[in-house]
Amino acid sequence: xxxxxFIRENKNAVINGLAKRNIDATEMINDVITLDEDRRxxxxxxxxxxxxxxxxxxxxxxxxxxxxxQKANVLKEKTTQLKDTVKTLEQELNEKADALNELxxxxxxxxxxxxxxxxxxxxxxxxxxxxxIPTLFDGALPHWELAKKYDIIxxxxxxxxxxAGFPVYKGKGAKLQxxxxxxxxxxxxxxxxxxxxxxxxxxxxSGFGTGQLPxxxxxxxxxxxxxxxxxxxxxxxxxxIFRDTIQNEDELPKAIxxxxxxxxxxxxxxxxxxxxxxxxxxxxxxxxxxxxxxxxSYEALDGMVEHVxxxxxxxxxxxxxxRLCGGDLGFTSALTYDFEVFSTAQDRWLEIxxxxxxxxxxxxxxxxxxxxNEGRNELCHTLNGSSLALPRVLAGILExxxxxxxxxxxxxxxxxxxxxxxx
RNA sequence: GGAGAAAUGGCAGAGUGGUCGAAUGCACUGGUCUUGAAAACCAGCGAGGGUCACACCUCCGGGGGUUCGAAUCCCUCUUUCUCCGCCA
Numbered sequence: 114x115x116x117x118x119f120i121r122e123n124k125n126a127v128i129n130g131l132a133k134r135n136i137d138a139t140e141m142i143n144d145v146i147t148l149d150e151d152r153r154x155x156x157x158x159x160x161x162x163x164x165x166x167x168x169x170x171x172x173x174x175x176x177x178x179x180x181x182x183q184k185a186n187v188l189k190e191k192t193t194q195l196k197d198t199v200k201t202l203e204q205e206l207n208e209k210a211d212a213l214n215e216l217x218x219x220x221x222x223x224x225x226x227x228x229x230x231x232x233x234x235x236x237x238x239x240x241x242x243x244x245x246i247p248t249l250f251d252g253a254l255p256h257w258e259l260a261k262k263y264d265i266i267x268x269x270x271x272x273x274x275x276x277a278g279f280p281v282y283k284g285k286g287a288k289l290q291x292x293x294x295x296x297x298x299x300x301x302x303x304x305x306x307x308x309x310x311x312x313x314x315x316x317x318x319s320g321f322g323t324g325q326l327p328x329x330x331x332x333x334x335x336x337x338x339x340x341x342x343x344x345x346x347x348x349x350x351x352x353x354i355f356r357d358t359i360q361n362e363d364e365l366p367k368a369i370x371x372x373x374x375x376x377x378x379x380x381x382x383x384x385x386x387x388x389x390x391x392x393x394x395x396x397x398x399x400x401x402x403x404x405x406x407x408x409x410s411y412e413a414l415d416g417m418v419e420h421v422x423x424x425x426x427x428x429x430x431x432x433x434x435x436r437l438c439g440g441d442l443g444f445t446s447a448l449t450y451d452f453e454v455f456s457t458a459q460d461r462w463l464e465i466x467x468x469x470x471x472x473x474x475x476x477x478x479x480x481x482x483x484x485x486n487e488g489r490n491e492l493c494h495t496l497n498g499s500s501l502a503l504p505r506v507l508a509g510i511l512e513x514x515x516x517x518x519x520x521x522x523x524x525x526x527x528x529x530x531x532x533x534x535x536x
Numbered sequence: 537g538g539a540g541a542a543a544u545g546g547c548a549g550a551g552u553g554g555u556c557g558a559a560u561g562c563a564c565u566g567g568u569c570u571u572g573a574a575a576a577c578c579a580g581c582g583a584g585g586g587u588c589a590c591a592c593c594u595c596c597g598g599g600g601g602u603u604c605g606a607a608u609c610c611c612u613c614u615u616u617c618u619c620c621g622c623c624a
């Protein structure tokens with residue numbers, strides 16, 4: 114969430130920034146400022162009352178010590194009155210603070226200057242494109258047909274075991290998937306990211322820390338018996354590693370990478386766009402994540418984009434990079450680049466990576482800080498990205514690398530798969 | 537799952553219900569000394585709110601209670617450790 118002090122000092126910039134998301138935040142921002150003023154007034158009153166009460170208590174203690182019980186009893190009555198005042202003030206203060214927080218939770222991050230205004234994915238700005246779109250032979254198939262033809266992914270079997278959106282990968286399909294995971298992790302590790310393995314279920318506090326709660330409650334699978342959530346992305350457990358920590362400035366940046374399955378309810382999705390591997394309830398993803406000094410986070414974001422580009426180049430997949438417009442930008446993000454691979458047989462682009470800078474938006478909730486040179490604690494910037502999401506990369510490979518004799522495996526993956534064709 | 541013990545600052549570890557935000561040691565930062573370093577000595581050293589800055593307020597695992605006053609007493613939750621049971 115945004116910092117109140119920041120909103121107070123940059124009121125107009127915040128309102129103008131949020132306008133890019135097609136939100137008129139004027140009223141919300143004014144409410145924040147009023148609530149915050151009220152809160153601070155109450156806090157001061159409460160503090161003063163408590164100070165008075167504390168002083169009296171001390172005096173009472175001294176009087177008891179010196180045996181002046183009667184005097185002490187007189188003071189006791191005074192403190193009783195103060196206690197009532199404290200109670201009322203505390204209640205009012207809590208109400209204000211809760212109202213303020215509730216409001217703050219609802220305000221999304223302020224987009225970076227270079228984020229284009231816009232409503233839908235049509236307004237996203239293409240900033241880069243690379244790779245030739247192959248011309249496929251007559252009779253080329255979309256990946257779900259290929260999956261069936263070569264018996265490498267079984268969607269029906271997944272339906273039987275769990276339900277729609279939980280495919281079973283078989284034989285060379287399973288092996289290719291595992292090869293991709295290992296390949297991605299290796300590339301990320303080479304680039305300086307430390308590999309980690311994290312829990313696939315998280316508690317409520319972690320959900321709030323990264324902003325999935327309360328914003329996207331309905332999108333996560335909730336294990337009610339233990340009040341845990343299945344992770345929608347490794348971002349949640351990985352970022353929460355840093356919750357409530359104070360980093361040393363000279364130990365920044367922190368860069369980690371991890372593979373996890375991701376679970377998403379995808380309530381409201383339907384139709385041809387969810388066909389095959391396009392949209393699943395469970396899928397695999399390798400994530401990269403950075404904790405950065407505020408001065409260096411945009412440089413780091415560019416570095417992450419370059420890193421993902423390098424991987425796609427090696428895989429020889431046609432892709433493009435979009436700068437998301439305000440309307441398409443995630444709740445917590447200040448700037449996001451989406452990578453899309455071209456699915457030749459479907460004749461459409463598939464999102465395979467999303468690389469974002471959250472600036473202090475997550476760090477504020479997480480209380481993720483660093484001690485700066487002056488010894489003061491300051492919020493870090495957090496960034497993350499997919500490197501990469503598996504199913505759609507898989508779809509891209511299957512479709513773009515298909516030949517009449519089978520599916521070729523990209524050269525860089527052959528050492529990982531141990532075979533060069535699926536036939 | 538059952539029984540018992542515990543939870544204090546970066547770490548270790550004191551703390552009879554009253555002057556404790558908390559002893560002490562280590563670590564860390566600055567200084568003296570030294571050609572330099574080490575050692576020694578001196579000083580500083582948790583977080584949040586609040587203020588122009590002070591003052592002041594809050595925090596001793598989380599939440600609630602008793603009391604004029606709680607790190608200290610009571611309830612509850614969570615976590616850790618030991619023993620038993622079960623088990624990849």
